[in-house]
Amino acid sequence: GENVEQHPSTLSVQEGDSAVIKCTYSDSASNYFPWYKQELGKGPQLIIDIRSNVGEKKDQRIAVTLNKTAKHFSLHITETQPEDSAVYFCAARRLGKLVFGAGTILRVKS
Amino acid sequence: EPEVTQTPSHQVTQMGQEVILRCVPISNHLYFYWYRQILGQKVEFLVSFYNNEISEKSEIFDDQFSVERPDGSNFTLKIRSTKLEDSAMYFCATLRRLASTGELFFGEGSRLTVL
Numbered sequence: 001g002e003n004v005e006q007h008p009s010t011l012s013v014q015e016g017d018s019a020v021i022k023c024t025y026s027d028s029a030s031n032y033f034p035w036y037k038q039e040l041g042k043g044p045q046l047i048i049d050i051r052s053n054v055g056e057k058k059d060q061r062i063a064v065t066l067n068k069t070a071k072h073f074s075l076h077i078t079e080t081q082p083e084d085s086a087v088y089f090c091a092a093r094r095l096g097k098l099v100f101g102a103g104t105i106l107r108v109k110s
Numbered sequence: 111e112p113e114v115t116q117t118p119s120h121q122v123t124q125m126g127q128e129v130i131l132r133c134v135p136i137s138n139h140l141y142f143y144w145y146r147q148i149l150g151q152k153v154e155f156l157v158s159f160y161n162n163e164i165s166e167k168s169e170i171f172d173d174q175f176s177v178e179r180p181d182g183s184n185f186t187l188k189i190r191s192t193k194l195e196d197s198a199m200y201f202c203a204t205l206r207r208l209a210s211t212g213e214l215f216f217g218e219g220s221r222l223t224v225l
Contacts, residue, residue, distance in 0.1 A: 032212075034213070034214070036216075041219075042218055042219070043201050043216040043217055043218045043219045044153060044201070044216045045216070046213055046214075046215075049213065089152070089153060093214075096141060096143075096158050096160075096165065096166065096205070097143075097155050097158060097166055098143075098145075098155065098203075098214055099155065100152050100153040100154070101152065102151070102152045103152055103153075
């Protein structure tokens, strides 16, 4: 089955700096890769996603890149703000089931 | 904006007791999921449900677990005899259609504490 690895487990950045979180997946048939943000006591919220026929997608300060050959995808957050502090999960999916990475705790220091 | 609603938000129970967690999916969604998150760990797939039957389940989803959609609206997860290790956040998620690229919507979760 699918296995998703996520790095780093924790990331501290200064406000205004960029943050990058990386994930790899094992199932080459996976073709949908969402990123979720989870704040304390809440459910995961989708922040951006990418399909396998696209290499890069951007939404304001957030971007995701996908390298299908290498089976890895990354989340880029530019100009980080304190409210970006949360746990971020990558995931991979083929058809129904999402498989999540272990999560990255992002702390943005002001 | 449509949302997935879960109840209760928090339940405390004694080991060995039965627990039912409830989810109201988004109205035009057809695929339903339960995920579990033990404190500080990753979100883990438990089970998927479509057309009134389980379509896939994980190793975690043993005989103590069951799901049903008894009245066409609520989607429930039952744990027959809870164990300490069942303590976790349980998330319901729903999907409109099984296209490979549809968004999975998550509820806010039900926190289960087993004493």
